[in-house]
Amino acid sequence: MKGLLGLARSLEGRTVAVLLLAVLAVHGGALLLYRQSATAAANEAFATEVARQLVLAREAVLRRPPEERRTEAKALSSAHFEIGWERGPSAETGRTDPALHGLRDRVLEIEPVLGPNLVLALAEPDEPLHQQDLRGAFPLPDDSFLTFRSAHAPGLVHLAPWAYLATAMAILVGVAAVVLVHRIAGPLRELTHATGRIGHGTVVPIPEVGPDETRGIGRALNAMQGRIHRLVAERTQALAAVSHDLRTPIARLRLRLDCMDDEGERRAMAADLDDMQAMVDATLSYLRGDADPEARQVVNVVSVLMGIADASADAGREVEYDGPGRALAAVRPVAFRRAVENLVDNGVRYGTRVRVGVEVDEAALVVRIDDDGPGIAPEDVARAFEPFTRLEGSRNRNTGGTGLGLTIAKRAVEAEGGTLALSNRSEGGLRTEIRLPRAGARG
Structure with missing residues (x-):
């Protein structure tokens, strides 16, 4: 159907x-x-x-x-x-x-x-x-x-043989039209399938076949891909240079802090440098986008989540995992871990406790991250994923951040073929739900 x-x-x-x-x-x-x-x-x-x-x-x-x-x-x-x-x-x-x-x-x-x-x-x-x-x-x-x-009344007309011949010819014309349209539409289908694969890190050769129009579209898309990938390569090189240029003065400032006598001033400046380092890392991570060469592999998502929860607990934050002991999904482990860490950091920053859970159904693996913070106004949910956006009112501006955590997390989850959604919990706080395609048997 x-x-x-x-x-x-x-x-x-x-x-x-x-x-x-x-x-x-x-x-x-x-x-x-x-x-x-x-x-x-x-x-x-x-x-x-x-x-x-x-x-x-x-x-x-x-x-x-x-x-x-x-x-x-x-x-x-x-x-x-x-x-x-x-x-x-x-x-x-x-x-x-x-x-x-x-x-x-x-x-x-x-x-x-x-x-x-x-x-x-x-x-x-x-x-x-x-x-x-x-x-x-x-x-x-x-x-x-x-x-x-x-023996016969008027009006009784029987179809002549040519009428049956004309009917057969009409059927042949119809079949020929279907075949011809199917052959003409073939290049369009190939063009649609090929363009659907564009933008996932590699150059997709577009077949330049069919009528002049589809061949022209194929040539234009191939040329466009070449220009885009050259721009991405140039941007990646520029980002590497920016990363080095920004991190070097930050490292020199940290060394100079050791020469300061005022302990309180030294801690304040160290905190500022930590914030600068975090902002640089977050911005570079966002700008790097799909240039991350990490390969996708089937991992036990629960192990990643439990590791994040244990590391957060060791750092003195109230983060706990509650769910099954095994759930498989095909992800980029480092990118996925970074996305979940951003979401957990958001929950800890705007609340006091974070609970991470997993649920496995027939088609997807669902990761839920619940916090006890103030939540987000319904009209601001879509805007929360915009880069460099920090919501006012529902989120306290004094908590810091670059406004990239949710953006980076959403991009990483969508790169795995999943979805990320926000919703306010009835008992208070925000729920972040990640849905990933299943891999293997039920966990």
Whole structure:
């Protein structure tokens, strides 16, 4: 069902639908016009034949004496057109069927001698084998009646062989249209799949195939990727230089602190240098982005979380892990650990206690980090992930930070194919939830 819905929304599916509808409309219109024209021609031929047969029968019967007219009428009959003679009105001399008024008028127009009292009707319903037979009668000058019955009524048109041939050709045209559109859409599908892989660290060669437009898009994307990767390489080199240039004076300032006599001033300056170092590291980590060459591997996420909790507890912070002892996921261990550490640091900075938990379901591994801080206003949740953003009101500006912790964590989680979401807990505090694709069996 999803595949059909996807096809219906695709350019290929819609183009095929339009082409097939056009073929059906043209073919259906052609068959309808043919049927109408063929019906009109058949009705005209039938009316002419009936008029001719009745005039011939009228002249032949009138040439015979009354006692021979019935025999003469019978002699004039054929397997498909029966002629009869009656001395007076009979069952055939009723009223003309309303559906046959057009045929009656045309017969009288061809042969007016048949008189205005010509009656036409279809066979009675109790005659199932002859319900399409045409019957009728008209008076002769001596008030006797000539009756007739035709084996077929007008309007019965059968499709000619060319109509079946045209239908077969329409089907072939439809199939050819589907195949052609599928071949034309092939390069677009390849282009879509290739562009979906762009931006994940490596250059993705875009196939330059298909019509001129798709080849042009492929060339443009390949050129764009080359420019982007050159810019990223240049930025990485610049970041390495900035990292060295910033860390070196910070290290020199730390050495000079040892020469200061004022212990209180020395601690204050050391704290400022620690903040500077943290800001530099956080900014460089954010700017490094996808340039991190670390390989993804299947790890026991619980071991990473327990290590973070133990390290935080050793540092005197109230961080605890509560969950299963094993849960596997394919991640970049260092990047994932750094993301969780940022989230735990946020929880400790704005609250007093942090609880880390894991839950494993059929499709994902869920990591929850709960703190007892003030939480975040609902309207600020989306803005919290913006780089260099520190929320006011719901978060205290005096707690420090660069506004990059959540941004770096979100980027690291999304690089693993997961999601990161924030929500306020009903009992107070903020909940950060990481959902990662499962790897291996249930933990």
